[in-house]
Amino acid sequence: MNKVIKNKEEALIGIQDNMTIMLGGFGLCGIPENSISQLAKMGVTGLTCISNNAGVDDFGLGLLLQRKQIKKMISSYVGENDEFERQMLSGELEVDLIPQGSLAERCRAGGAGIPAFYTPAGYGTEISRNKEVREYNGKPHILETALTADFAIVKAWKGDSSGNLIYKATARNFNPMMAMAGKITIAEVEELVPAGELNPNEIHTPGIFVQRIFQGEKFEKRIEQLTTRSK
Amino acid sequence: MSLDKIGIAKRIAQELRDGWYVNLGIGIPTLVANYIPPGIEVEFQSENGILGMGPFPFEGEEDADLINAGKQTITAREGAVYFDSATSFAMIRGQHVQLTVLGAMEVSQDGDIANWKIPGKMVKGMGGAMDLVASADNIIVAMMHTNKAGISKLLKKCTLPLTGVNCVKKIVTNLAVIDIKENKFHLKERAPGISVQEIKNATAGELIIPETVPEMNI
Numbered sequence: 403m404n405k406v407i408k409n410k411e412e413a414l415i416g417i418q419d420n421m422t423i424m425l426g427g428f429g430l431c432g433i434p435e436n437s438i439s440q441l442a443k444m445g446v447t448g449l450t451c452i453s454n455n456a457g458v459d460d461f462g463l464g465l466l467l468q469r470k471q472i473k474k475m476i477s478s479y480v481g482e483n484d485e486f487e488r489q490m491l492s493g494e495l496e497v498d499l500i501p502q503g504s505l506a507e508r509c510r511a512g513g514a515g516i517p518a519f520y521t522p523a524g525y526g527t528e529i530s531r532n533k534e535v536r537e538y539n540g541k542p543h544i545l546e547t548a549l550t551a552d553f554a555i556v557k558a559w560k561g562d563s564s565g566n567l568i569y570k571a572t573a574r575n576f577n578p579m580m581a582m583a584g585k586i587t588i589a590e591v592e593e594l595v596p597a598g599e600l601n602p603n604e605i606h607t608p609g610i611f612v613q614r615i616f617q618g619e620k621f622e623k624r625i626e627q628l629t630t631r632s633k
Numbered sequence: 634m635s636l637d638k639i640g641i642a643k644r645i646a647q648e649l650r651d652g653w654y655v656n657l658g659i660g661i662p663t664l665v666a667n668y669i670p671p672g673i674e675v676e677f678q679s680e681n682g683i684l685g686m687g688p689f690p691f692e693g694e695e696d697a698d699l700i701n702a703g704k705q706t707i708t709a710r711e712g713a714v715y716f717d718s719a720t721s722f723a724m725i726r727g728q729h730v731q732l733t734v735l736g737a738m739e740v741s742q743d744g745d746i747a748n749w750k751i752p753g754k755m756v757k758g759m760g761g762a763m764d765l766v767a768s769a770d771n772i773i774v775a776m777m778h779t780n781k782a783g784i785s786k787l788l789k790k791c792t793l794p795l796t797g798v799n800c801v802k803k804i805v806t807n808l809a810v811i812d813i814k815e816n817k818f819h820l821k822e823r824a825p826g827i828s829v830q831e832i833k834n835a836t837a838g839e840l841i842i843p844e845t846v847p848e849m850n851i
């Protein structure tokens with residue numbers, strides 16, 4: 403099945419105002435940066451974005467925040483973005499903060515056909531407000547519901563024309579679960595090869611979860627916290 | 634003299650045991666990796682998706698695709714493995730990680746912890762902290778005994794929004810090692826040269842003091 407799309411302009415066709423979009427990545431690591439810059443160019447607004455973080459002021463999802471394209475963020479940690487904090491405190495931006503593991507599992511559940519699950523994370527805190535509590539093995543758990551999205555946009559290292567994906571190092575993070583949870587999943591990859599060139603033993607995301615795949619023009623891969631030691 | 638951050642990290646490193654998988658939070662906990670006692674082997678998990686985290690890369694050898702949960706560039710040790718976020722938190726929730734070390738703004742004598750939000754001031758999010766504290770059997774908090782204004786961070790009840798309830802078992806501060814048992818703080822060790830009275834004065838919650846309180850051996 404050939405899922406190859408020529409470029410980012412065509413890959414993102416169909417994304418409209420007020421849609422819910424999942425975007426892979428942890429910090430700036432493994433984010434679909436070509437697609438994000440295209441979303442900024444398209445100017446779609448009123449978006450609900452599900453992404454672990456919100457980028458930095460001038461890169462990643464920060465670009466969409468700057469242009470006020472995001473109505474609501476569903477994230478676990480947003481501490482690296484001043485514009486985000488300003489919009490949140492002024493009430494311009496709705497924010498739903500959820501524990502990182504619950505966010506990952508809610509995406510996985512959404513893609514796996516599991517409507518909800520119990521987790522101990524957040525019990526007794528403000529995030530358990532209005533959530534069903536149930537004891538298992540003598541320990542209280544809260545009910546968390548699955549997440550899905552109109553579009554999921556993920557970033558992989560290598561992909562083939564069938565949509566099979568391989569990620570690199572810690573750039574994998576949320577991408578595999580989000581790929582499962584999108585009604586339409588778009589993958590941008592650094593290297594796109596014909597079907598048959600990837601070793602089936604090494605594929606992380608099976609192509610069944612991916613509807614469109616394109617090779618990104620350019621990957622800046624900005625580093626948030628460069629830390630090194632001297633030789 | 635009260636301990637500095639490195640002193641706290643060194644004392645916590647003494648709690649490591651051979652064969653453990655350990656998750657270190659951002660800040661003082663990260664430093665623990667530098668003081669693993671000789672003769673034991675531990676592996677560090679970072680919840681963004683690596684087991685077998687190594688030291689920071691040499692200048693010029695950094696890889697944007699290889700970072701820790703603090704978004705710092707890192708390296709992978711021999712035998713390391715990468716995985717997705719759902720698998721990562723399966724390791725954490727499923728109690729496959731033997732020790733979690735993290736920082737805190739407040740800890741209560743019930744073992745409650747607050748470290749993710751100051752209403753109206755700071756809203757960064759909880760990241761993986763709520764999953765970690767709700768799941769781990771063995772949680773050590775690394776922090777200063779008092780805040781910058783000199784107010785105790787070891788309280789009867791937390792005043793800030795909670796990260797988790799009834800979960801902290803041990804606290805290592807610049808002044809003392811304290812265990813939490815039966816909803817009370819129990820003084821176990823003092824920092825070199827620090828008196829029991831100084832620790833008592835800096836602790837707002839109920840502190841049980843045994844007859845003898847040894848000095849930490851760092």
